[in-house]
Amino acid sequence: MGHALEAIDISKSYASSGGDVTIIKKLRFHADRNEFVSFVGPSGCGKSTLFNIITGLLAPDEGSIIVENQETTGQTSSKIGYVLQKDLLFPWRTVRDNVILGLEIRGVSKRDARERAKAMLHIYRMDGYEDKFPSQLSGGMRQRVALMRTMITDPQIILMDESYKALDYPLKIALESELLDVVRKEKKTVIFITHDIEEAVTLSDRVYVMKARPGEIINEIKIDLETDSPFIPERRMSPRFNDYYEMIWRNIGISPVLV
Ligand SMILES: Nc1ncnc2c1ncn2[C@@H]1O[C@H](COP(=O)(O)OP(=O)(O)OP(=O)(O)O)[C@@H](O)[C@H]1O
Ligand SMILES: [Mg+2]
Numbered sequence: 327m328g329h330a331l332e333a334i335d336i337s338k339s340y341a342s343s344g345g346d347v348t349i350i351k352k353l354r355f356h357a358d359r360n361e362f363v364s365f366v367g368p369s370g371c372g373k374s375t376l377f378n379i380i381t382g383l384l385a386p387d388e389g390s391i392i393v394e395n396q397e398t399t400g401q402t403s404s405k406i407g408y409v410l411q412k413d414l415l416f417p418w419r420t421v422r423d424n425v426i427l428g429l430e431i432r433g434v435s436k437r438d439a440r441e442r443a444k445a446m447l448h449i450y451r452m453d454g455y456e457d458k459f460p461s462q463l464s465g466g467m468r469q470r471v472a473l474m475r476t477m478i479t480d481p482q483i484i485l486m487d488e489s490y491k492a493l494d495y496p497l498k499i500a501l502e503s504e505l506l507d508v509v510r511k512e513k514k515t516v517i518f519i520t521h522d523i524e525e526a527v528t529l530s531d532r533v534y535v536m537k538a539r540p541g542e543i544i545n546e547i548k549i550d551l552e553t554d555s556p557f558i559p560e561r562r563m564s565p566r567f568n569d570y571y572e573m574i575w576r577n578i579g580i581s582p583v584l585v
Contacts, residue, residue, distance in 0.1 A: 328395045329356040330515040331380070331406075331483055336389035338375055349375050351540035353389070357483070360513040362506070364526040366574060367536030373519045374411050375541070377485050380517070381408045393483070407481030409489045411519075413472040415460040421447070422456035424471050428479035446474045449504065451497070465492040473501075483515045490525070499558045502529060506556035523578070527551075527570045528561045535577045545577045 336353045339346040350372040357363040365373050378384035380391055385400040393403045407428075415424045425446060426439040434442075447453055450470045460468055469492045476484065490498045506529065509516050520526050526533050527549060535545040551564035561567075 328392070330359045330361070330394060331517070332356045332392040333376070333380065334390045334392065336376065336379055336386045336391070338372070338379065338384070338386050348540040350379075350386075351542050353541065353543060355534055355543060355546075357515050357517050359482075359515055360510065362509065362516045362518065362529055362531045364518040364520060364530040364533045365536060366520060366523060366526050366533060366578065367541070368538045368578070369521070371536045371538035372541030373536065374487055377408065377487055377517075377519065380485060381406055403483075405482045406485060407476040407479055407483070408485045409473055409476045409487060411487040413465075413468040413492075415468055415471055415475075417460050419459075420456065421452070421458050421460070421463070421471055424460065425474045425478060427475055432479065442478055443474075446478050450474055450501070466494060466497065469493060470501075481514075483517070484509070485517050487519045488521070489518075491520075503557045505529075506558075510556060523571055523574045524562070526574065527567060528558050533570075533574060535574060547573055547577075 333353060333355050336350055337348065338350045339348045353376065365376070367373060375384065379386045382398060382400055382402040390397055390399045392398070393405055416427070419427070422440065422443050425443045429439040429442065443456065447456060450473065452467060452470060455463070455467070460471070463471070469489065473489060490502060493501065502525075505516070518526075518529060528551075530549050533547045533549060534543050535547065536542065537544045547570065549570055551561050551566055553561055553564055555561060
């Protein structure tokens with residue numbers, strides 16, 4: 327069997343006053359079933375653009391997207407769930423009705439959908455919030471509703487664009503540990519965007535490092551923390567953590583301005 331997802335030589339430019347600007351150039355990567363793959367790279371290097379192309383929201387100028395051996399370039403796929411960088415909730419829908427949106431579209435009965443939403447709200451520690459509206463929630467809570475809305479449809483491939491950024495640390499650790507546990511048990515594929523090198527190392531099986539202008543992959547790092555634990559603090563304390571952290575940090579080439 328081929329890869330769960332494959333991107334082959336994806337390029338994308340935008341027209342600007344000074345001519346075309348190449349955002350992504352000949353980008354090629356893959357992610358397998360039961361694999362957690364992250365992208366790190368500077369702001370503006372084209373990470374969200376890449377996700378929009380993978381999900382078919384945006385057509386590439388060149389290249390193809392293959393989902394489980396089928397070309398889906400420029401099309402949406404029901405196998406892919408996407409948690410957008412901005413939590414785009416419907417302000418006129420309650421928390422519950424935002425969470426069950428994807429189930430409604432799939433024709434699941436209202437009763438079943440509500441039951442599943444209740445279980446989800448419990449996992450994400452938002453019991454009692456089902457009848458609230460997005461405007462009544464904190465940023466972190468809205469992000470959790472966006473996460474639940476994707477996870478409830480049980481996609482095979484999950485795309486997350488800085489999904490845990492707005493959460494406080496203990497909740498982030500809890501939800502990330504939970505995510506790792508679930509995706510391993512269910513052998514899902516996760517493709518994850520983050521600015522946080524620590525997050526990339528603790529979560530991933532592989533990390534792609536990108537550079538900007540044009541956005542290209544400059545390195546691919548295979549991570550093995552030598553632990554099977556999905557619990558983030560345990561993974562963080564792996565003796566190998568620092569080596570990976572340093573490798574990625576050097577790849578990104580952050581210059582220490584303050585020292
Ligand atoms: N519709 C558009 N028209 C023109 N330029 C665009 C458009 N959308 C994105 N861009 C440009 O493409 C580049 C890549 O944007 P993108 O949002 O993919 O970056 P990113 O890596 O996700 O950044 P961040 O880490 O800040 O989220 C940016 O320079 C952005 O200004
Ligand atoms: Mg982005």
